[in-house]
Amino acid sequence: MTNPKQPSSPGTIAEVRKEESMNLQKQMIGGHYQALERAPKEGRKVVYTFVPGNLTELIRSFDLLPVLPEINALQSGMRKLSGGYIAEAEKSGHSEDVCTYVKCDIGMMKKGNISPTGTKIPDPDLLLLSYTGCFTFMKWFELLREEYGCPVAMLHVPYQADGTIHAHHRDYIVEQIKTELIPKLEQVSGQKYDEDRLKESLKLSAEAEDDFVHVIESAKNVPSPIDAYFGGVFYIGPMFTAFRGTPEGVEYYKTLCAEIDERVRLGLGPITPDGEMTEERFRLVVEGPPNWTSFREFWKMFYEEGAVFVASSYTKVGGLYDRGFRHDPEHPLETLADYCMGCYTNLGLPSRIELLQDYINEYKADGFMINSVKSCNSFSAGQLLILRQIEERTGVPGGFIESDLVDPRYFSAANIKNRIESYLQMLEQRRKTGVAS
């Protein structure tokens, strides 16, 4: 689809494009929300779970539908609904200090649990507490358990403090899947666990994962055909949510791959909301989630300066596929265990720093940026040390911004823009003079 439009930024061309993959994803997500709305009528059961360490293949093997509250929250943020939901939660006693994803979700529930696309989200039949990389997940589902009074299946995923998966960590997860998750999934769904079905699904996951990695690694090209952060959050959508292990997911990534390959062939830059970037001036690596309430405004602050993100840690919260992990259908439960443990926020700080350092080198980045969000201590605690370590190890200067996930009160556009501009000017100055300013 092509919509002619005048350029609003100097670094873009006069055309806003919607690729086929964008439409495909929109249909998939819209279809999923509609399926959720129909679920109670059709007798289908619903499982709420989290993105990091999500076990979509296992959930779907029982014909259950997954709901991901983080996705609802970020979608609410993008649609300017989150401020009201957070206020609703704070009014009912939730502290201003804590995660705004949680408060957004609770506020949304109190307002009728209408999805960001306007459909009704059914109450959960099961809360699958994939306790991976984020302490708040546990509190979040404890709060939802209070509200919904439904069963909880807890999956405690050990933290990879030393970056190594130990055998007893894997055994622990597999045992929990066998003794805690599967029995509860069987009970809720009324279906027996079908390992062959799970294996089939995992095969599809691995196929899509190959294509997904091809997409995110395309940013190694100069110019990069994608923005691996602001664009990246769309590319991870199907993979990190309800569509891993499904034929739709496979089709989406095949379509996306073909589009990206074509962009590489033509030497094109990333597509932005204002059109294609024509000049790549800065290649950046970024740590931390984006702000969702001012997502487009935030993105624009970079692309109008010709800055493109070539790699990001946020797009690894649902798995580090680019470091080699693939779901292995031959070892279905063990591979789910390894997947959970390998998600980015489940890694110790030394591993996170090594990954970011590698990204800077592999993707030939000029700069390193941290968007530190108030809501997420899992990401944020230690980021100032990450900044120093990255600067010391790579010689690449770092920039630091503070905002929030979905609380519009914590996005100070003028301050953030000022910081970004100053940072990029400093990069430019270094480039011209060959020395740090």
Added chain:
Amino acid sequence: MRPALEEIVGRANALYEDLDFGAVTDWKRRNPGRKAIGYMPIYVPREIVHAAGMLPVGIVGGSDRLEIIRGDAYFQSYICHIPRSTIELALSGRLDSLDGMLFPSICDVIRNLSGMWKLLFPDRYVRYIDVPQNFDARVGGEFWRREIEALRDDLVVLGGEPITDDALNKSIAVYNENRRALIDLYKARSEQPWVFPTPELYVVMRAGNVLPPDEHTAMIRAYLDEAPREDREDKDHSRIVIVGTFCEQPPLGLLRTLERAGCWIVGDDLLLGNRWIETEIPTEGKPMENLSQAFIEHSTATASRYDAERAKGESLIQSVRDNEAEGVIFCAPSFCDPALLDQPMLVNALDREGISHTQFKYSEDTGQFGVIHEQAGTFSDSIRLWSEV
């Protein structure tokens, strides 16, 4: 104050105020070649450290007496205070007597602090202690046994000496004694809070962060003997339980303020790790299995622990009942995810039972208590004057 009591409380106060951890240095001087291992809140199996011939040292930040010079440069303004003061203690050399640090899983901040420690102090032993959230003995229990065996193996390498089952059983017995003494102290305070005022109880309990456990047990016993000999009178105070203080500790001034405002603290979760296991641990048989089983079956309820069985607030209500408390004060550190996310559920539970409550936040370096005094005083008055009881 009688000299005997003054000596005990004075020593405990001196240990509390010593930000250079002189007691640890002294212990190392008296025990050449032995090592000291720090640990953060809430729970670590100190028995294993003790059985290795090492001194477990509780690190709970720098309180209101530590000026933060470098620590603030490591943490954003929206992160709680304890990690910045702990980093400050380490960067200023005050933790040089520690040969290692243990970071138990409690929240994402302490978890990430373990990685920061590895990066900042690469020559020191650091271990993240991942306590299970699955309380099935065959699953979570097995995982925990293997985790603490890994800790034991690490300490064998660090200390250069084997840790025998016999040594572990003896250490379990030592900590059983210590917990028993603490339970007795808490019971005595609950019965006569004016005899065992919480600011005193607290420093006596906190002395256990730096003293060897047998020495600490002796101190608690001595305090239990001496405090009742002091001429102290009951006052027309309300009996309250405070909750939310299990990690970053409130300044001593805050505890004094609550009592001055008319609140006898009869239950709390201060330094909760000391009382995490709610029973005696067997001192015979396989010690690692006994430690693991005690954790699985007898862990206390708190915000950082997942409890699939009990309803939220059940144990808090039980504490209110057991201590004949008239109200609850939610007293949590600013930006403390576990405590603050738990709070709405606990509030609902108290409301259902008709138990009065109020809430405020603190930081370990809070220096102004006027507003808290007013709030706690009003809360106490409201209980005394208008309670239906």
